[in-house]
Amino acid sequence: MRLSSYIIFVPLEDRDETILVHGISGAVDRVSNEWARNLRMTRWDRFSEQDLEDMLRRGYITRKTVEEERELAIRIGRALRAKAVRSSSFIFMPTLKCNLGCDYCFQNFLRTEANAAPSVDTRMVDAALRAMAALQELRGGRVNRILLFGGEPLLAANRPVLAHLFGKGTDLGYRFDAVTNGTELHHYRDYLGPGILESVQITLDGPQEVHDRQRWARDGQGTYWQIKQNIDMALALGVHISLRMNVGWETRDAIRELVAEFDRYGWLGHRGFSAYCAPIRGKGGQAESTRLQRAVIQLVNEINAAYRPRYGRAVVAMAGGTLRMKIASLLRENLLSAxxxxxxxxxxxxxxxxxxxxxxxxxxxxxxxxxxxxxxWPDLELDEESLNRWFERHSLNIPACQRCRYMFFCSGGCGIHALEHNEDFYSPYCDGFAELFRHHVQQAIAQLTDLDDTPIHHELGYVTE
Known part of the structure; x- marks a missing residue:
């Protein structure tokens, strides 16, 4: 009998407790720190026969060899993947143009004098909707949401094309979300709210002085107050606002002042508002990225500690929406998405x-x-070889990931960043994931009043023998 290769220990801050998470069985349990220490040190004599039996069933300890447990993880991963691929998600980019000139934007190479950024017309909208229908029929699973992305998707100049998309799309049963800089959101006022454009992600990088230095319009004007007014408008119309704050070493301290402004605006108490911090990726590689991420996690924790007495909850999250959703699904016993x-x-x-x-x-x-x-455009054509290259990059096909306890959470990390930093598309890109995982688990558990009454475990094909 040995400790599982896929057990994750998450100590709870300021409490004498540890959360156990099993990376392939989906089990989650709260134990004392003493229990966790004895488990780590494999002091089996400190546990009752029933305790050992329970931990075997949930996966924390195992009689399998390392290789046998790895093979089981791969079998479960294949079953999970077979279910997940029978669905699709759609992102529509009406333009690659943008009215801002942010230095850190990863799309800047698309908008050079020698590279005129294109936009779609109504014929291309119709072609995209036809292609979406064909992909749903091909892959199975109904898609009911479309995310608008850019460039800047909600430019005033895009309104005729998006009016066409909203009209035809809502008739087909779609609802819309957008990632926007928020500067021209007021041009879409009549589409904002339940039923059409229901949620938007908008970025503010600091108070006015800091934000306007980083996210300026191409005519040199600041954008803070226009964005602030548009957020007020959207919240009043029932739109959910996800506020992103890009954080670098030089802007870290300004985030505290920005959150204080959110408080003064009344946003922190609004049920349609949420905010999160995203570390800006520099050129220092994974080590530097991890160091900044650790500093931003500390910042988020300090901000939440300051505001929790008044609001009774965390008011700022860390970037990692996909991971947050996985953990939330895990605690809701929805393991197929967790x-x-x-x-x-x-x-x-x-x-x-x-x-x-x-x-x-x-x-x-x-x-x-x-x-x-x-x-x-003009018709749907898929390059199956290229498609398979992207869709087959996952932890089941990366040897180092098969033995990792975060195999179904990190899942190999971002392929683009792996290629950029490792020059190998099929290599892992961890990027400080373990620390980010622990932070999100701690945040999720802090919002549960009683973990013991939460149904959190399915076998999912996991067997102990």
Whole structure:
């Protein structure tokens, strides 16, 4: 009998307790720190026969060899993947143009003087909707939401095309979300709210002085107050606002002041508002990225400690929406969405319909010829070889990931970043994931009043013998 290769220990801050998570069985349990220490040190004599039996059943200890447990993990991963790929998610990019000039934008190479950024017309909208219908029939599973991305999707100039999309799309049963800089959101006022454009992600990088220095319009004007007014408008219309704060070493302290402004605006108490911090990826590699991530996690914890007495909850989260959803699903016993061998939809079921008429699976690959997996304009054509290259990059096909306890959570990390930093698409990109995972588990558990009464475990094909 030995400690499982896939057990994860998450100490709870300021409490004499540890959360146990099993990476392939889906088990989650709260134990004392003493229990966790004895388990780590395999002091079996400290546990009753019933305790040992329970831990065997839930996966924390095992009689399997390391190789046998790895083979079991792969079998479960294949079953999980077989279910997940029978679905799709759609992203529509009406333009690659943007009215801002943010230095850190990963799309800047698309908008140079020698590279005129394209936009779609109504014929391309119709072609994209036809392609979406065909992909749903091909893959199975109904898609009812479309995410708008760019460039800046909600430019005033895009309104005629998006009016066409909203009209035809809602008739087909779609609802819409958008990632927008928020500067021209007021031009879409009549589409905002339940039924059409229901949620938007908007970025503020600090108070006015800091934000306007980083996210300025191409005419040199600041954008803070226009965005602030548009957020007020959207919240009043019932739109959910996900507020992103990009954080670098030089702007870290300004985030505290920005959250204080949210408080003064009344946003922190609004049920349609949420905010999160996203570390800006620099050029220092994974070690530097991890160091910044650790500092931002500390910042988020300190901000939440300051505001929790008044609001009774965390008011700021860390970036990692996919991971947060996985953990939330895990605690709701929805293991099919909690555990997956794919890092994100780019390696599983996502199709990005870009303004150049091409289809990609990753929005960070837009404009890169090798990242294209087909086209939707004028008709749907898929490059199966390229599509398989993207959809087959997951933890089941990366040897180092098969033995990792985060196999179904990190799932190999981002393929684009693996290629950029490791020069190998099929290599892992961990990027400080263990620390990020512990933070999100701690945040999720803090919001549960009683973990013991939460149904959190399915066998999912997991067997102890």
């Amino acid at each position: 555990l997956t061998p794919a890092y994100c939809g780019a390696h599983l079921n996502m199709f990005v319909f870009a303004a150049d008429g091409a289809i990609y699976t990753c929005w960070e690959g837009v404009g890169i010829p090798s990242a294209r997996v087909g086209r939707f």
